[in-house]
Amino acid sequence: MTEYKIILFGQDGVGKSSTVIQLINSHFPFYDYDPTIEDNYRRQLIVEKEICIIDVLDTSNVYETEETREKMIGEAQGFIIMYSIENEQSFLKVDHYLQSISKFKKRETNEIPILIVANKIDLENDQRVISTEKGKQLASKSNSKYLEISAKSTESVMGMYNTIIKQTSSCFPNLKKKYTKKKWYKVFDNFKK
Ligand SMILES: Nc1nc2c(ncn2[C@@H]2O[C@H](COP(=O)(O)OP(=O)(O)OP(=O)(O)O)[C@@H](O)[C@H]2O)c(=O)[nH]1
Ligand SMILES: [Mg+2]
Numbered sequence: 001m002t003e004y005k006i007i008l009f010g011q012d013g014v015g016k017s018s019t020v021i022q023l024i025n026s027h028f029p030f031y032d033y034d035p036t037i038e039d040n041y042r043r044q045l046i047v048e049k050e051i052c053i054i055d056v057l058d059t060s061n062v063y064e065t066e067e068t069r070e071k072m073i074g075e076a077q078g079f080i081i082m083y084s085i086e087n088e089q090s091f092l093k094v095d096h097y098l099q100s101i102s103k104f105k106k107r108e109t110n111e112i113p114i115l116i117v118a119n120k121i122d123l124e125n126d127q128r129v130i131s132t133e134k135g136k137q138l139a140s141k142s143n144s145k146y147l148e149i150s151a152k153s154t155e156s157v158m159g160m161y162n163t164i165i166k167q168t169s170s171c172f173p174n175l176k177k178k179y180t181k182k183k184w185y186k187v188f189d190n191f192k193k
Contacts, residue, residue: 004164005055006165008056012060014084015084015151016058019119020056023054028152036060041058048169074105078168085123087130091130091134091138101114113170116139117160118146120152135148
């Protein structure tokens with residue numbers, strides 16, 4: 001089974017963990033805000049009729065160092081960078097994550113599967129400060145995909161995880177081949193015993 005390692009970046013409080021909890025438990029967490037230390041979450045998903053494993057690293061800005069960031073970016077294949085539509089600071093920080101990813105992957109952002117996500121669109125009517133247009137412009141500058149979601153209303157949260165898997169799978173077609181090959185070796189080995 002193909003496994004996709006995805007990192008979830010974004011300023012504190014933009015809603016990263018709320019989307020991960022939904023991926024794992026299918027509900028929005030109605031408890032007080034609890035800043036993340038750093039956690040890994042795995043779940044089986046069906047994307048484009050194929051079963052795969054998504055392994056999401058929910059990051060924290062507080063406990064990260066340059067070294068840990070270099071290691072985690074090096075090991076991951078796909079990246080979600082999240083901001084909140086009601087927080088300009090979180091939007092401005094997206095560029096910082098794009099630069100880190102590009103630096104540690106030693107590639108331009110257009111060669112890396114990156115999805116820029118605007119969260120909290122349930123606050124659209126009275127608290128939005130970053131327009132859809134601005135979000136799309138930022139994404140097209142780095143050749144990333146763009147998606148608007150609400151972790152609270154659950155709108156497009158699973159779509160977000162599906163999209164990054166599709167992007168990662170088309171960028172790294174060998175990932176699938178590698179796993180298929182492994183399976184056949186296993187069958188052959190069993191034959192020999
Ligand atoms: N209105 C609204 N609130 C949200 C949404 N998503 C998250 N929140 C709230 O925003 C706060 C922060 O959410 P978290 O999911 O903990 O944010 P985080 O990005 O994981 O934060 P750190 O772990 O500190 O980096 C919580 O109070 C959530 O209830 C959303 O879509 N809409
Ligand atoms: Mg968190």
